[in-house]
Amino acid sequence: MHTNEISMLINEQIESISTNHNIVKINNLNVYADSHQILKNINLTIPKNKITVLLGPSGCGKTTLLKSMNKLTDLYKELKVTGNIFIEDDDILHTTKNVPSIRQKMGLLGQRPFPLPMSIYKNISYGIKLKGIRDKKLIAFSVEKYLKEVGLWEEVKNRLNQPATSLSIGQQQRLCLARGLAVKPRIILADEPTSALDPISSKIIENLFRSLKEHYTIILVTHVLRQAVRLADHVVFMYNGEVIEQGSPNTLFNTPKTQKLKEYLVDGN
């Protein structure tokens, strides 16, 4: 292992124990599409090493909010984003830092798994190599480590060179989680990560999130109320492009203040 790689690893450790309580802070975020406004004046703080659940009916802008945090909104030329999104004190909408390194601070888990068109092994090593790590042993070590972290190692250790698409959907989703963790993000952005999965695979993902929050900040989009109740430390309720209420799950679920949330809780149950 090269010394610069070691020092890189150490630096990352030091950074991750910096005592920043709110890891994400969003001020006056607006997202406009060609003809209408998708997100309206969003103000949010997201607590560190907790599971924050973004809750709301479909079409209310949850995915768009998640993609703004990752600057994936850049991909859609029709979208215009204004406001501030601070990720660890960096305003990512106005920073001069390069976008790939910002995105590597966040692992993305989509609505359904999108394994890269390569082998199981390379799905994990892809992001590691993009960080500039070339040492084969270090890469192999990381691949094993993160596959173990998502409980996939025993299932795939004898077929690492097979295409990732040969895995079941549930396994693919865990692989996607592992490859996201392998770039050592601070934050996990999960957009309805269990909506395409069977109950057992969903349960595995939920349990993983519970244990991962010790080291990562998790932002979980869901429209399944029960999942929100099971997992949330902090809840953000969105409706029609706006944040209507946010707070502890206890407050929001037991004493909702707004009519919208009351209706949503009744219909969701």
Add this chain to the structure above:
Amino acid sequence: MLLKRIISDKLSGVWMLISLTAILLIPLFIIAGLYLKSTPLFNHQDFLRLISSSEWQPHKGNFGFWPFIAGSLYVTIIAFALAAPVCLLAAIYLTQFARSAMMRIMLPVIDILAGLPSVIYGVWGILIVVPFISKILAPAFNINTSGYTIFAGGVVLAVMCIPYMLNMIIEVFNTIPMGLKEASLSLGATFWESIKHVVIRKSYPGIISAFGLGIAKAFGETMAVMMVVGNSVQVKFNPFEAGYPLPALIANNYGEMLSIPLYDSALMFGAFLLLIIILLINLIFRYFIYRTRVH
């Protein structure tokens, strides 16, 4: 009432079966027919000699098809070498970089180009490509030519194939889900890295099959090539020489000179060869697709 419905149900099944059988049998009939028609030639010369000999002297009973096979292959290879990179880059640009308004304008244009009759491409070749080669390109290499050359055939064929292949490749790129590109970007890849390692990689089978269909179409294209390629029976490595592709042989000569013994049988054999080579091209590309579809 019920009985009537059951009968019409059964009948529609029968009709579908008949249409399906017809679709499957017609190519078999064509192959069998061409083969039977060319048997007199087989009895006269063996197959290997027919396809490897360069001697084309129908009057003396020498039927060597190599100049035609080589001519077709050469024109097709030049066309493919010119068209493939253009199609790939244009498709990447249109699907990944251009604004969607650009795509909305380009798609109908590509469709129109793909639908133009080949004789129009031929005329364009005679008016533009042939003079360009004889007056500008060939003199630059110190070559003296009329412009009616293999290279002219390749250029015209490339221009003809571009809209056809481009259409298919755009289709292929459009089926790649956005989520895949987002996954790659979120892992820290740049936009171009994501396109190279993920979008294009995922599209391999589709790109290869588009190329395969393009080559098969190019190999069999007759009219446009025939108009600019010079049509002289020779095997030359220099692309600024005239050539004589296989389809042109059949189209130019069928119905004439049939008084020469075995001549019609030889033309049938030419058609048979054309069919076999195109089937082979298809098979080869199917194999590539199979090899790359693993992921």
